[in-house]
Amino acid sequence: LARNIRMVEVAREAGVSLMTVSRVINHKQDVNPETRQRVLEVIHRLGYRPSGIARGLATRRTATLGLVVPDISNPFFSSLARGVEHIAYEGGYNVFLGNAEEDPQREWDVLLSLEDKHVDGVVLCSSRLDQARLKSVLSRQPAVVLVNRRLEAGVDHVLLDDEAGGRLATRHLLSRGHIQIGFLAGPAASYSARRREAGYRETLASAGVDFDPGWIQPCAPTVEGGQQGAARLLQARPELTALFCYNDLVAVGALQAAARLGRCVPQDLAVVGFDDILLAALVTPALTTCRVPLYELGSQAARSLLARIRGRPEACREVVLQPELVIRQSAP
C-alpha cells in the first residue's frame, strides 16, 4: 500500500477523529478498547506508518542518533559501529553515520550537520577535536557519550582500561622470564597510547626492573609503522627480548622486522599486540594480544546515550571495559 496515507485518512476510514488515531499510535491510555481495535485494524489494512519528520517537528524528538568515528573502514570502529547500531535499533532509534576521515575540521562539520538533523544524541568516538571544541559540541548537542577519549567529570564516557591492558601484557612477558621489554608506542598524541605506556612502566617498576627510556619507540599505528619502529628499536637496543606493541598492526610489522633481522619469534623475540583484530589469529606466528571488546564498547555507548536521552542520568556516567589477554604463539 502506498506511502501517501496520512493520519486523517485513517481517522476518516475508522470513523473517528485524527486525535484518536494519534492516541492509539502513541499507546496513550484513555482510548476505548473497541475503538482502539478498530483503528489498529484500519492502520494495518491501509499500511499506514506515521511520518517521522512530522512527528519530529511536533515533538522535537527524532528517534535518531549520531555516530561519529575517525574511520569507519578501520575494523576497530566498524565493530564498534555494529554495537551502536544494534542497541539503537532495539530501542527504536536510527543512526546517522558520520565519518570524520581523521580530520578534525570534517569531524566538526559532521557534528554540525547532525545538529541540523536534530539528532537526539551523539556517540562520539576517539574525537580528534581539541578540548574547547569538544566542550562546545557537548553544550550544543542534547546528549553526548564520549568513547575512547576522556574529557572531564559530568560527561558520559565509555572507555577501555588501557592501563590495565599495558599491565596485562607486560606482566605476561615478565612471567615468561623477559626483563628487557620494549614498547612500540604508537602515535605520540594518542591518549590510549599514553595510558598503555603507564601500565607498562608501572609494571616494570613494581617488578624492580632497571628500566631504560630508550626502550620506548613511538611509531605510526600501522604495519609499516611497526616495521620501521621495530627495526630501529631492535638495532638500537639489541638486548631487548620482547616487544609490547601499541596494536596488532604494529605487532605484525614487528614480526616482519624481526624476520628480516634474522630473529625468530618467539624463540629470539616475544611479541604482544593489542586489540585482537581478526588478523591477529591468522598471521604466522599467531599473535598474543590484548583483546578489546569492540562490540561492547559500542553497545555500552549506545546504552548510556539512550539512558541519558530517556532521562535516567543516574545510570552509568562512566563505563570502563576491561581488556583480556589472549595467548598465542608470538609470546606463549
Added chain:
Amino acid sequence: LARNIRMVEVAREAGVSLMTVSRVINHKQDVNPETRQRVLEVIHRLGYRPSGIARGLATRRTATLGLVVPDISNPFFSSLARGVEHIAYEGGYNVFLGNAEEDPQREWDVLLSLEDKHVDGVVLCSSRLDQARLKSVLSRQPAVVLVNRRLEAGVDHVLLDDEAGGRLATRHLLSRGHIQIGFLAGPAASYSARRREAGYRETLASAGVDFDPGWIQPCAPTVEGGQQGAARLLQARPELTALFCYNDLVAVGALQAAARLGRCVPQDLAVVGFDDILLAALVTPALTTCRVPLYELGSQAARSLLARIRGRPEACREVVLQPELVIRQSAP
C-alpha cells in the same frame, strides 16, 4: 550561540520578512545584494542554522540517504560504507546506517524504518531479500541503488564483474602451468559465487581442460569454511595442483588445510583468493588475489543515487567495476 534561533528572529533582526531570509538561505535569485548581505551578516552573527526537519516537512526532501548492509563489521562493507558516506557528505547528504545482521527480516524492518524517516534514497548492498520483497522496496522508496545484487532492467545497479574475476584468477593459474584447478566456491546461494564459477568454468573450457565437476566444493565464506572445504577437496581430488577460492578468508583457510596435509604453498599447491582485504598481504605466504575496488563500489553507488534523486535518470543505470589481479607468493 544557541540552537533556539528561528528564522523569524533573523528576519526581525535584519529588518526584513521571513521569506527574504528563506530566499537567502536557499540561494534563490531575486534578492537585493545589499539585503542579502545584511541577512547573511545577521545569520552569521546569531549563528543561525535552519532546521532540517522543518525544512523536510515543507519540501518533502530530507537531504538524507539510507545505507543498508548485511554486516558493517565485515571489512568488505565497511570500506564500501566509507565510499558511500564520503560522496553523500560532499553532496550535502547525511546517511543512515542500517545493519541487517545477515537477517532478511531485519533487513526488511530496517528498510521500513528508513521509509518512516523519509530518506531521499537508499543504497542497498548484497540484499538477502527475495525478489518479491526486493521489488516492493523499490516501489516504496523514492530511489534505490542495488549493489552486488542484480534484479532487473530499469533499476540502478552497481556491480563487480565477478565473472571477469573468475577468468582472471583461472587464467593466471593456467598460465603458470596448472591444469587441475579446484574451486572453493563459497555459499551455494551467493550470486557472486555463481558468477565467479561461471568465469572459472568458461576459462577452463576454452583452454580445452578436461573439467571435472568434483573440482568444485562449496563452503562457508570464512576461514573455517575454507579450511574444511579445502581439506575435503584435497583429499577427494589429490590431483589438484591449484585452488581458486571464493574470498580471501576461504583462501587463508585453504592455506591452513594445505599445511596440515603437508602440502607446501606455492610449490605443491597454488592458492588464489578474492577481495584483497588487508589480511591478504599479511599472511604467510602472502595471497595472490583478485582485488575488489570496495571504496569505489560505494562511492559509485552514492553517485548513481544522487544522480537519480536529482533527476538525471539518463546517468549510469548500471555501473560494472572490474577486479584486478594482485600477484603475491601463494601463486606467483
Added chain:
DNA sequence: CTGTTAGCGCCTTCAC
C-alpha cells in the same frame, strides 16, 4: 525585488 497567505503531518492543550 519583497511580503502575505497557506499548508507540510503530527502532537499538545484544552474543552466536551
Added chain:
DNA sequence: GTGAAGGCGCTAACAG
C-alpha cells in the same frame, strides 16, 4: 473517552 484549535519551523504559491 473523544474532539477542536493551535503550533512545531520552514517553504510554495501567489500577490504587490
